[in-house]
Amino acid sequence: MAMKVTVDIDLCQGHSVCLGECPEVFDVVDSDEGYPQVVVLLEHPGEELREKVEKAAQYCPNHVITIEED
Numbered sequence: 312m313a314m315k316v317t318v319d320i321d322l323c324q325g326h327s328v329c330l331g332e333c334p335e336v337f338d339v340v341d342s343d344e345g346y347p348q349v350v351v352l353l354e355h356p357g358e359e360l361r362e363k364v365e366k367a368a369q370y371c372p373n374h375v376i377t378i379e380e381d
């Protein structure tokens with residue numbers, strides 16, 4: 312089983328908490344919406360990053376990060 316990271320981009324408002332928690336997996340860049348939004352750099356991060364990804368998902372103010380197993 313591997314971790315799969317998805318985001319609901321429509322709800323992301325660019326707080327960058329995710330980037331602060333796990334810069335290996337999340338970046339935040341200018342978007343067409345007129346404010347920054349998240350980009351997932353690694354859709355299937357390794358197990359060594361699980362704790363950091365979970366923290367990013369937990370602390371994202373808009374709860375847009377989902378971790379699935381596939």
Ligand code: SF4
Nearest residue numbers: 323325326327329371
């Ligand atoms: S913390 Fe959440 S709302 Fe903020 S940039 Fe990351 S995914 Fe988007």
